[in-house]
Amino acid sequence: MRTNWSKTSLALLASAAMGLGATAQAADDCPLPGNLRVVIGSTSTGGDTYQNSSIVVDHLAEKLDINAKVDAVGAMAGFRALERSRHGNTVMIFHDQSYLGNLYGVNGYPDIFADYQIGPTVAINPGNAYLVPKDSPYQNLQEIIDAAGNGEQVRVAIQPGGVSEIGFSALKNAVRLQYPGQEGNIVAVNTGSQADKNQLLFDGAVDVINGSVQANEQYTQLPEDDQKAMRFVWLTAREDTIEQTNEAGMGDTSREQLLAYVAPNVSVPMNEGADENFTFDKEFFFLYNKDMDPAAIDCIDNALAEIYDEGGIQEQQKRSFFVPDFKPSAEAASYLEQKRDQYESIIDNLDG
């Protein structure tokens, strides 16, 4: 986006002084168009996908000296736009929802590994969380698992068919492993936005909600007698992901406090031996048209590698509570496919 005037010009000056050669070279062998359209899988310009994409795309446009614009068209329209764009005029940035939607069988979600080309990963949003009301009888996640195992119904507000549901499925799976046959006591209450999930908690219509560190942290700071007060019980991110966030954490919750809610402090076993805990990092990555020119793919890989080497982007991402996570296309593809297979087995276990 060229709108980022003051910063852009500053950064341009800096890069002109330091490494004009590298920039020019990166731009030279690039079969990318002068106007790149980056569609994202979310229709919201206030959400994490847009926020993260605009950081990455700003840096990319500057590095490659092209115009690039982020369009919040949503998942379906994004996939369609990608299909039509054989020449790499349109690329997409999305996150794990892209294959989780397919795993959960949501209408319209293709198998991205078969239908598209997987591009580089760029960042993790470590904030995926589960919360209870502050005065909830459940002190931690194990108590929820035990309650469900002992025949108590636990209602969890989620958005069905994706990122919001995967932690719920893992929880259900954990109950199945510890109390076989009792997993039906973990009940999904399907709803929409974060506002809707919060509202269900305020109404007392659910016991647990899916949320995020970013959106819900302030609610956890409210006094217990406030109807809106909440408490974290679980962050799905990996321990070393949270360890990479800013030490100050988010709002009034420090990184140290956040670490108390991730595995292994919170244990959600994934398999019979209980030697491996379920974790989920919401990762953002590029998606390309299947027929996109390999040279263009390399070009974006190389440009991003240079950007991440320079280091400025990491600071910016961390400020917004993202964890920088650059993997070039090939590595990203096999990594994400592995990740997909892991979650597929959880979902299959529950179906069977």
Next chain:
Amino acid sequence: MESHWLSLLDVSIDFDQSHLFFPRIVTWVLVILLGLILVTRYRRVMPGIQRAGRVLAGREGHFDHKRFFGTLILTTLYFYLMGVLSDVFPNTGYSFLIMSVVFVLSLSLLYLDRFTPRLLTIVILNALIAPTLAWYVLSQLFRITLP
């Protein structure tokens, strides 16, 4: 007693089928209302449809076929060609610019009653300037994605 009556209002929605629950209700209400309209206004509906048919066929009343269908055809072509052309010039808005100039010009000409040199000049200038201005401001300054 009361709970017995209330249980008549019980409803359970299967999540897999929940996308049909509300649309079914609305569709039924719509059908019933349509039935009511047809029953109460049967006398007015049939002649109305017949008259509309005659008007469309141009046998009755005032109906400017050239301009009405001209507008429809030009608009359809405008949208269709804009889509086609935007694959040729992706992400630049050139397709919008080119097709808008053509469209604004042809629609203006279609609507003009008399062709005096003065009017023609106004129409042509308008067709050149207005889309260019819109394209420049929206696509270049505001960076709105245009076809």
Next chain:
Amino acid sequence: MDILSHLTPLFFGLIAAGTLIGIIFGAIPGMTATMAVAVCLPLTYAFGLENGIALLLGLYVGGISGGMVPAVLLNIPGTPSSITTTFDGYPMAQRGEGERALKTGIVASIFGGLFSAAVLFFFAPVLSDFAIQFSNVEKFLIILLALTVIASLCSNMLMGIFSGVLGVWLSLIGTYSIMDGGNGETRLMFDWMEYHLIDGFSLLPVLIGIFGLTTVLLDAENGFKDEAAQGPISLKNGKRFSFGVFKGQLTNLVRSSGIGTFVGMLPGVGGSAASVLAYSQEKNFSRDSSQMGKGAPQGIVSSESSNNALTGGALVPLLSLGIPGDSTTAILIGAFTLQGIQVGPLFIGNNLDTWYLMIIALVVANFLMFGIMYFAIRRIAKVVEVPKYILYPLIIMMCVVGAYAINYGIMFDVWTLLIFGLFGWVAHKIGLEVVPLIIGFILGKSAEVYFVKSLESYGNFSIFFTKSPIAMVLWALIAVSLAFAIYLRLRNRRETRTTTVS
């Protein structure tokens, strides 16, 4: 004083620029306040939070206000919430009172805007605690209440209700989206339509198709006679504006602003419902509503004060819960996240300076809006003197931009424009009523979600009556609203009968 240091010329300059650009966006058919905010969102990154917010709030206030211009002058609502402005604004403009109608609207707008800013400033935390008492059940009832206004807005009851239900039906086409907690399945279509219709029809293209393109088609059908080609309406004759218009309108102003603020506060109910509710309540409860719909200033007053009151109202849940109240504030939230600032229940307390600056920006934007529009209106109103052979092609072109850009570049939205333009033309011919249809379309999707989710949670229809005292009050309001609509209809019928007899 930290705040004073933020009150720079840049701060005020950005509010002014935002207000002006917003008014222009709002005034162009097809472009909306939401779009103005979306387009300028990336700019805010460079300006920093306070200045960026100043720009966006200017755009928001300007865009909502500018929407009245095409509503009055061309019968095309500039934003969805100015639909009700067309009811009385356009008839006034046809009488040559376009300028009077617009000035009435501007004064009502600033009243609504300042009213809601005051409410926001003094009561935001209290009100947000009240707003969270509205669960799915109560939200559904609010929507039902808004739908009952169809009964008082249509000219023929049966056709009006049919049109309203048809609007709801059309809004349901597409998927029951997982974003709303649905199962993601499509309905009301054939399989081969799924490729294009998976996201359904968007509101804005439907709206500008039915109002904009349909108007063009209807005029094209009549041909353009010489006199029509000279420009549709003259501004010369007709009554001039004076503040006397507002005599006896205080109740209307306060009631409509109150409704606007309150509906804005409820996330998910849809901002456009505000002006519809306010308009129909004015129709039901004012002493003399016989002229409403035929060019009565009181209609413009209720419509414009309520849609501007929406601005402050929609900011209540945004700033005190972190939840946007309408589609425009949903984009506004991006300005905060782009700066890495989270809005939530602690936002106001932790960012007092920003909070005061936002209130200042909101108030200043309202005054600037008033200043710009009140004195520019004479020139703006001249648009009705532009010949149609120039005006109409440009309207279609701008509608294309609006339709294409509202969802950030989707070609199907442009086709939606054509489909509904043609549909609107057919609707006119067979006597369907367009306004109830649009109201149904606007409210249909949220009605479904709240209705189905309520039943999924409680499993019994009786919950809609017994959920809470609020629900019962809402039922009482629905009953009163319907009763008034029927009463007024009967009275009007009696009056027309007596006049024809005499």
